[in-house]
Amino acid sequence: MSTTSKRPDPYLGKIISAFEGGIITRVIDHPYDSNRVFAYEVTFHLRHPRVAAVAAQKPPLHFHPYQEEYVEVLEGRLTVEVEGVEHILSPRDGEFLLKPWCNHRLYSPVTDVQEQAKKYDDGWDGERTVFLLSGQDTDEMFRLDTVFFENWYAYQDRIVVNEEKIDLLQVMSMFDAGGSYLSLPTWIPFSRTIARGLGVVVGRWIGRMLGYQPFFEEWTTDWDLACRKMEMSVFHRRFAHREDSKGDKMRVSYAA
Template identity: 70%
Template sequence: MAKDPYLGRVITAFEGGITTRVITHPSHPDRVFAYEVTFLLQHPRVIAVASQKPPLHFHPHQEEYLQVLEGRLAFEIEGKEHIISPEDGEVSVRPWTNHRLYSPASKGTESDSNVTRFMLSADSTPELFRLDTVFFENWYAYQDQIVVKGDKIDLIQVMSMFDAGGSYLSLPWWIPFSRTIARGLGILVGRWIGGILGYRPFHRKWTTDWEFACRKMENSIFQRRFADRSKTE
């Protein structure tokens, strides 16, 4: 088996406010990735975005797992917020479940931790467009462009990246067949229209395993032209 090019890599976002360390998960060999994620809650960049929740989304093909190791983590699932801590053990997110996670609001007590540290992993799947390190590497880098450099968020770019990461932006619950429609929109806008307009889900300058990113993009006739292995950006 080829060595994982990401093993041990630390992905840094928000000028060090969030770090993600790629690790092995020997107790769960069926998982496609395992990360130890650390939020520095008093970091200026993390404080600046504390009031902005990440997009609500779902994954059709993978079950996702969370386990808090230190501090607390806010976990919203199907519209209900839960605050999880080390005592809760591992929490799973079933496929097609609307969810998001973020730093919880401070209670203003001395017991509040300045750090949230948790494990994040997901089941493997034969689908090429899935949650994996190529996706997270590019998604964190894109968020840095928004938070640190002040670029405006581009919804088509977000949908392009999310689709390639097997993720889709949630629609309001009251829309009939909302998940099916949301996934269809993610593919139509993110992969097809986005590909035609020049939006790529992965960027060479942000990607360690560019060979794998190219193989993923080659899976779509709308993105094949971005799979240039000689491109250095």
């Protein structure tokens, strides 16, 4: 697969806060591979009330067809579930590779900090987990990058903090634009192919007709970049509102 040349990252150094500070993501240059399209230092504050409240809930199982994703724990523990198998990573494990098309999700192995952190033998107190999350570059139009993650974190934050119901169409619209697709049970023949097809048909085609968009101006630091991405798709072009002739920004609507 060919890759694009390394582009300046307008997000470099940005801090993305979610769950009222319970999850902090810092956009960084990857410490030893400059060809990663994104790199984040992510901190889970496990005793934070917002994080503790959802500790027992796992994020959606999903896959990325186009990009390798990499996880490296710097402090504490992180569970990486791949094809139904849980891998509990620590700093001694180094970088963990998530290959394209593999069904996976990330979450803390600790749901009761005071009780469960006691079992670890390296003095970790269960206060926080810190890890590097990064991804392979790709020429694909829909891919994992900071525009996607910024909007996805903001949507999750809205659900958790405002206690709103998850809108599956909104999730599928965002995921499709981020080169990600919700996993189906693996016993279904050709489950990944079907899941990707559903993500495109429902998230991109039907979602567009119903007014769902993948990125939102109020959640996006580099709105010009988000517009350029949406303009690459005939289905998303209608949402790429830039400044009008008077210099006033045209606001976008939230369809969910």
